[in-house]
Amino acid sequence: MANNPSSLAEACHPNQKAPTAHLITLLDQVADQFPDHDAIVSLHQTSLCWTFAQLQEKSIQLAARLSSRGVGHGSRIVTLMYNQAQWALLFWASARLGCQFVPLDARVLDRDARDVLFLLDQLEPAAIFVSNEAMANRINHITIDHDDRPLVQCVVSDNEETAISAGWTTLSNIMSEPLLDNPPLYQPGSPDDTILILFTSGTTALPKGCPHTTISIGAQGLGFMYALELGPGANLCQHLPNFHVFNIAFTLAFWLAGATVIFPNFSFDPQSTLQLIRSYQRVTAPCVPAMIHALLNCASPQHSSRPSFEVLLGGAPVTLDVVKRCRDLGATRVMTGYGMTEGVPFVNTSLEKTSMDLTTRDVSVGKVFYGGRVRICAEGSRIPIHKEEIGEVHLGGLPVFGGYLGGNNNSCYREDGVNWVVTGDQGYMDSEGYLYILGRYKDIIIRGGENISPLKIEQRLGEVDGIMDVYVVGTPDAVAGEVPVAVMRRDPSGQIPMKKDLQKMVSNELGQSFAPARILDLQDDLGKDHYPTTTSGKIQKTVLREWVTEHLNQITVDNPISFDDLTTELTTLWSGLTGLPPIDIDRDVTIRTFADSMMQIQFCHLIGQKLQLVITQIDLIKFNTIRKQAKLLNERKHVKDSHCRGTAHALPAQIDMERAKKAAVSKLYGLGFTWDDVEEVVPIADCVKRTYYGCRPNSWNTRMSWIASSSISVADVEAALHTWLQRHPLLRSTPLTYDEELDLYLVMHPSEYWKKLQVMDGGMVKDTNSVETYKLNDPDFDHIDGKGPLFRATILSVENSSVVGLVMHLHHLIFDAHILFRWFEDLKDLLNRKDQLLNFHPYRDYIADYQGNRTGPAAQRAVDFHVNRIRGVSSATDALWPRQIAPHWLKGDNQGWVHSDNTPGHPSERPLLDGDKSIGTKGITRAVHVPKISELQHKFAITPPIIARCACALINVRMTGAKEAIFGLVESGRSWPSADDSHPDSKGIDILEVDGPTINQCLSRTTITPDETAIQLLSRMSKEQDDIVSNIYAPMDEICRKLDDSDSKSFVDILFRQSLNWRMGGYKEHASDPIKVIENISRSDFGLFWIPGMMEGDLFRLNVKYDDAQLRATDVYNVMTEFLCAVAWLCDPGNVDKPVSQCEFQGRDIVDLDREGPARYRK
Known part of the structure; x- marks a missing residue:
């Protein structure tokens, strides 16, 4: 369906004319026009007040004296100060000198000294200004070993008696210095010059510097000025921290309008803010939501009659409850703003008091203002999706900066001369162009593969009488990955419903998966009086999540359940x-x-x-x-079986240890080891061992690149990896062919020499981008093969920083998705030095039963079930898709591939159909909205994975013209292999804790009858899936043995030609994680691999990876359109009685989540 431009989620303010003058010129023009108007008032400094003329004159004097000390154009002036008048003076003086003004959070001085040194080394300031002597002493202590000191180190204090540290002076001393006759002052230059550098919070990683010019920061100030219709006489209650973009943009807006900026106190103090509101007219108070709660708690009933004042909310998602609390506070006007340190281009001025009784729960942050642009894209894409669809917010235009200090601009891009930044925020745009923010993508809870927005739950619970405020975080779950947990703060004087009733309310209105697994009380359960917040008042969900997780770990032992009922x-x-x-x-x-x-x-x-x-x-x-x-x-x-949990099983009888020892000698010798270095021998499961025999060096390889947080050192990573290897035997294994039917893992003792083969020092790289590309596609490095080990880690150091990078290589022989994600969680716990680690059950126990029971009655019944379905498949060549036009099925870099007879392959035999634009390794991800899928499930008990299988079957017969659809299925083994299925899992071992792969593959073979109705096909597929699950442990070798050679060969070929794997859950990262993935490249030997799953908002997501030598991206893209349209048709209960011949393969709005891939994927 062609996109109607007006239906796309993008907007651009009509005024895109950039400021043509330098910021100091703009400020001087205001001072010349309104010389006697108050520019700055600091109530806590004995009501210090400067007019625009006074501020202008003082800034000229200070600029001249700093210039005489060598501070000039391009120099950086760093402040670590409270909200005080001298901060404003320094801001004006810095702009007048053409310097780069850098306001920092003074709390950084209370953190690790390395954090301070990182900032100072990156900035190399010419001058540092602090609020008091204690700050100066702390900087001296931190920089004691540094020879390079700023030209100016100044304590800004109202106390003239302040003792001064060595190497420091006071502002009064500087201002009293005699001036040169002609001090070298800066002539205002280009509006493109950098005049301001702000840093991101850096709470979970190194803070990033955001350079701003007159154009970017000036556009923000002008945008607020125009939108709020500011003018002389307006007063800004500036209680936000001065290093925050929200503060500076608002301060500039009022100054440029000739209005007054008032500091009620050094930092936010509710009583001081309320006193200012009572004392002044026409007050605007910018607040983050948490500040509104604090103000309301301190407001006295006797002060219900107040002068008019306005509130502008920003800095965090705004809920309807917060807007209502602003009304309770007495605000006559409530507005919302939106932006980030990289740029603030949004404001909503439409929330007047008369319209505060909103009917929708989502509160808009407004439309773009002067110079701003916005688009909503699928995550990872730059292509706008449709209005009303949920995606990732991209900000652009004049108010947006041009890139981070020192590079690392992965989230920034420039398009048609316009700066853009990918915010990481989830949101949508309505039909009128208003933007709505649903929260940070990093805070999204992934429950079993479905994305859950915490804000949605917070909005609904926040409307309940008696709940003062509530925040939702995701906590680890052994099965779902994460589940939502709500933390509420109650009104002591009010009553709230039972927690079960609150869960039901959320479930009924938002869906079952949104219902909080637990609802905790901040005080009663967590023992806290206040939520954790930043200096600017933002809730620190990372810390809150740690509190919740710690609490849940302490109460994991619940009361035993009675068997009475x-x-x-x-x-x-x-x-x-x-x-x-x-x-x-x-x-x-x-x-x-x-x-x-x-x-x-x-x-x-x-x-x-x-x-x-x-x-x-x-x-x-x-x-x-x-x-x-x-x-x-x-x-x-x-x-109940009397076996104890964790009892080791004997090795299968068919393994002769002496024979295994002889078979291993040559392999171990080649690695520099002997049989004495072998810890144990473990059989490899039939399905998994197919990945042992690839036709290229990197067959079935996964490469993952990581970056550690700033607090993690090389030694920390190395130590954690060594412990990790000890905890997970398969990570220390190398494969061995025992005989024609059996392959083994040789698990090696974690000796120092073996560790050196697995954990290596890769040396120094230039930057974090170089971690991603480190020896990428290098034939001597970028793979692991059957020689072993099957896991390798390369530790990298990033130049001029404390950042540690890591490149991992893992062979699919040792993992499936479920255990891989659990391993990564375990590694993160080790890096975090957690006392309570995840539990893992020895893989040898699982595989011993798998091998020992392969000839038992349950396994034989399963084998017969699959053989009956597969037999004759070799004659169904007309039903095979995709058609093979090049040797083998290979996804990703195919250097060094060989033919089946081991003769070398030539690149000309496997040309990439899209050349350098090939993206099959990463694949294409798209989605379709299926709003009625829950109704289908409730009425007909049809689950989303069944819909995916049916859609795949319909696509296959559509592509081939055959009467049946044949493709592979990837199934995770979620039960214990047993000789007799009358008492499965009798040992009581949790299959989800098995420390290795339990994956299985089987064939989906379905005849499609045109007059069969949709519900008949769905029900038949559901029954077939039940049969497959019931017969999941059918050893593949046993199946092939009962088939004739042609059917056996075709069976295996189909599994790798085309397979479908329902996305049960995904790997989730959190802001507090000590290490994060920045790149993941999978080189599996598949022709085409479907990965469907569900996303938040009833979005059906489909990722397809494919062999670039067999398929073009456009072909895959088009067939995905048909697949997703078929899904949407099947999900509609109105179509259940229609014949499948009426299935619609076009006409739906499909969301492109990520079509483009960088060059590193193209091989």
Whole structure:
């Protein structure tokens, strides 16, 4: 469907004329026009007041004296100061000299000395100004070993008796110095000159400097001035920290309008702000939401009659509850602003008091103001999506800076001469062009692959009477990855509903997955009086998450569940998972009407934790109601196995250790080891071992690049990796062919010599970008193969910084997605030095049962099930897609590939169809909105993975013209392999804690009948999926052995030609993580790989990776359109009785999440 430009989520203010004069020229013009108007008032400095003429004259005098000390054009003036009049003086003087003014957060002096040195080394200031002697002493202590000192080090103090540290002077001393006859003053230059540098918060990583020019910071000031219609007589209550862009943009807006800036106190103090509001007319108070709560708590009822004042909210997402509290505070006008340190181009002036009773919960931050631009794009893309669709906010235009200090501009770009920055914020634009912010992407909670917006939950709970404020964070969950937990602060004088009722309310209005797993009280549960905040009042969700996680770890041992009424107890468990109250859960209907697949896995996990019993996904197919599950578990508790958790199994009988030893000698010798270095021998599962035999050096390789936080050293990373290797045996393994049927992992002792093979020092790189590209596609470095080890880490140091980089190589032989994500969480816990680490069950136990039971009745029944479905597939060549036009199925860099007979391949045999623009390794990601998918599930018990399989089947017959669809399926083993399926998982071991891959592959083979209705196809596919899950542990070698050679060969080929893997969950990073992924390149040997999943807002997401020698990007893009349109058609309950021949493959709005890929992906 062609995009209508007016329907796209982008906007541009009509006035894009940039300021043509330097900032000091603009300020001098105001001083000349309004010389006797008050420019700055500091109430806490004995009501110090300077007019514009006085501020202008004092700035000229200070600039002349600084110039005589060598501070001039391009020099950097650093301040670590409170809100005081001298700060304003320094701002004007710096602009007058053509300097770069750098206001820093004074709290940095209380942190690690390395943080201060990082800033000073990066800035190399010519002058430093601090508010008091203690700050000066702290800087002296930190820089004691530094020879290079600023030209000027000055204490700005109102106390003339202040003792001065060595090397420091006072502002009064500087101002009393005699002047030269003709001091060299700067002539105002270009508006493109850098005049201001602001730093991002740097709470979880190194702060980044944001240089601003007259154009960028001036446009912000002018934008607020025009939007708020400011003029002389207006008063700004400036209680925000002076290093914050919100402060500076507003301060400039009032100065440029000839209005007055008033400091009520050194920093934000609610009583001082309220006193200012009572004392002055026409006051505007910019606030972050947390400040409104503080002001309301301090406001006295007797002061209900106040002069008119306005509030402008910004700095954090604004909820309806905060707007209402502004009304309670007495504000006659409430506005919202939006931006970031990199640029502030938004304001909403439409929230007048008469319209504060809003009917929608989302509060708009407004439209772009003077010089501003905005677009909403899919995450990772620069292409605007449609209005009303949720995506990532990109800010652009005159108010946006041109890039970070020192580079590292991954989130910045320039397009058609316009600066743009990718904010990392999630939001949408309505049909009138108003922008709505839903929160930070880094705060989004990923529950089983679905994105949950904390702000949505906060908005709904915040409307409940008796809840003063509430914040939601994601906490780790062994199954779902993360679940939302709400932390509320109650009104002591009010009453709130029961927590279960609050969960039900959220579930009913937002969906089951949004229901908080727990609702905690800030004081009663966490023992805190206040939420953690930054200096500017923003909630520090990273810290709040740590508080919640610590609390939950302390209460993990719940009261044991009684067996007296299992039905009631199971209903309670399902209630906790779904957010539905127990009374609303029917115990005699299939659980699929109210629980998705992730909730079912969580349920199985909870049964093991709370009842020390086992119920599997296979069980949930047969025992699909709560009453049936209670009956099953009641029977199992009487035959509970006496095995202890963690008991090691013997190796399978078919392994002769002497034979294994002989087979290993030559391999170990080549690595410099002997049999004595082998810790244990573990068989490799049938499905996984297919990745052992690739046709190129980097077959089945995954390369991941990481950057550590500023507090992590090289030694920290090395120590954590060594412990990590000790905790996870497969990471220390190398593969060995035992015989024609069996391959083994040789797990090596974690000796110092073996560690050196796995953890290496890569030396120094130039910058963080160089970590991503470090020896990329280098044939001697950028791969690991069957020679072993199967994991390698290269530690890198970044020049001129304390940043540590890491490049990992892992072979798919040792992992699947589930265990890989758990390993990474474990590594992060080790780097954080956590006392309580994740639990892992030895992989040898799992694989011993897998191998030992492969000839048991359950395995043989599973083998027969799959053989019957596969037999004859070799004759169905007309149903195979994509068509093969080049040797092998290879995704990614194919250097060194060989033919099946091991003769070298030639690049001309596998030309990349898109040449240098090939993006198959990264793939293409798109999405479609499916608003009725929940209704389909509730009415017909059809889950999203079944819809994906049906859509894939319809696409296949559409592409091939055949009557049947044949493709591979990737299934995660979520139950224990057992010889007899009457008592699965009898050992009580949590399958989710197994320390290795449990993945399986099988074939989807479905005949499509044109007159079959949609619900008939969906129901049939659902039944087939149940059968597959019930027969998941069918050893692939046993299947191939029962097939004839042609069917066996075709079966394996199809699995790698085209496969579908439902995205059950994803790897999630948090702001507080000690190490973060910056690059992930997977080189799996697939022709085409579908990865569907669900996103927040009922978006069905589809990522497709493919072999660039077999398919073009345009072909994949087009077939994805048809796939997603088919999904949307199948999700509509109105189509359930229509024949599939009427399925629509066009006509839906498809969101492009990421179509373009950088050059490093192209090989």
